[in-house]
Amino acid sequence: MTSVPLSPRSASSLRWPVLGGLALAVFLAGFLLPGYLQGGYLQSLLNNGLITGVMALCVAFIMHQCGLVLFGIAAYYGLAAYACAILINSFGLSAMAAAGGALLVTLTAAFLVGAIVIRVKPLAFMMICLSLAELMRHLVALPSLRRTTGGSDGLLFMPEGRVLGIDAMDLLDTAQVWPLIWTATWVIAGLFLIVASSHFGVRLRAIKENEERMRFSGFDTYWPRVFAFTGVGLAAGIAGVIQALASGLASPEMFSIITSTNALLAAITGGVSSVIGPVAGGVIYTWAISEFGALGYSQLFTGIAVILVMLFIPKGILHPLRLLRRKGGRA
């Protein structure tokens, strides 16, 4: 029996099942990680890294699909965390109900903000989003709201009940919260991939390329972008709720410019067109900030990283390699 070389077509038809199988294997293997790491620094680093990674995914999605720089993702991340903490502390809700309520609050807020900010020019959009995160930071630190929001110290809370089958108190343990963070990252990345390859994603990118032409062609250019913004706000809210449940704390620092900047940096460095890049970027930046933070240089690091990334790799770290490969292909 002679072996038949694989035709390009059969190779390409094998690509997706192989990639899918590999992704499934990595996803399942991820659940074994806490057994190897046994809690501690590395586990906590990975948890925080993936949370930043999810925010980076959100920034990357809106940047790639809509051409907008969401420089204030911390607003939705922090809002969800505070909403969850307030619903538990002030309304006595169980952790699961509070998480659901917090996501509903974030969804509504993101929709209302999106309906306003989508109408403005990209640069103004960036500045307004940043300003809104600052608004939230001031709002939660108001002395008169101290009983509800905890003021500038942040809001501690003790969650009760179960969240997706895990006891809420167990979520405070870095190893036990890992399955939740890991699954949320995959679900959000998967949903973003599905939306990007759907008709809706194509329409978003077409609006980004030429909004006027799309409008003249009879397409609505406003609501798709509002919905994309809302979805991104909700995804950042999921990261915020998980972070709140994992730490039992919602703090004004969650709204800080540095939180937003790190997510933006992770997204740009990893490449906004990919889903793996921003998540990996989130983990790497979290590690770097933790290392530099120990020396007291975390903000200085962020500043230098912004300059270097925007100067040398504004299209992501893999972009120069892709260009080289394309040139190699042509040659």
Next chain:
Amino acid sequence: MIPTLILNALAVSSLYIMMASGLALIFGLRRVMNFGHGAIYMVGAYLGYTIASGMNFWAALLIVPLLMAGLGVLLELAVLRPLEKRQQIEVALITFGIGIVIAQVVIRIYGGMPLSVTAPRMLASSVKIFGADYPVYRLFITVVGLCSVIALAVWLNTTRTGMFVRAVSHAPDISSMMGINANRLSLLISMLSTAFAGLAGVLVGPYLSIDPGMDVAMIITCMIVVVIGGTGSIWGAIFAALILGFVQTFGTVYLHEISVLLPYIMLVGILVWRPQGLNFGVSAE
């Protein structure tokens, strides 16, 4: 009470006007939103503190804007000019990074504690206005701020260079075809913008405290002013700064702590009404 509040509002507005008009001028010329503008203001305030402590306040008022104009040359030659082909948002983020680095260096040098500058003796007294004592120093801020903006307006509207600045802001390509050297103008505007930020920094010393968070607070306020005024519209920015100063001052008295939220509420309110901002006169976008 009301006349005092109006004077206070004018003092705050003068600072915002100096900052926002500089930001809008650079945007008009280079289409760059300088996110590092708050850090330049912070450097101005801290340098003002050093010079006022070592020499005197008047020396600081003269030297700091000159030093900051030098920083403007550096900004133009090392950042804005080499990056003029880059996308607007990329350059904005680079200036943001530069701002963080500058602020961190300042904090390393001066530490994280708030500092205060004493007003010179002749401005440290108060005068009676409408039966109430009013600090002379605040009047001085208002006079310096308003005089600078009037000088800017006169320069923009009556001189040949001012006309070129307006022309490049309005139509950069056509101005370039008509032989206007945008690079030379941009250098001048960068110097002017950073000198204004430095001046605002020195003036703020005896009025408010100098602290490590002052750069972020000011750049956020400036962004709100610039967006409300209509990105790139100099007169829009000046008008928005004036309104914001009044809203904040009256808000502090009548709404107390809620007043910190007022600029943001104003921003959202105006954007719902006019997504392009107030946008008086020439807009760059």
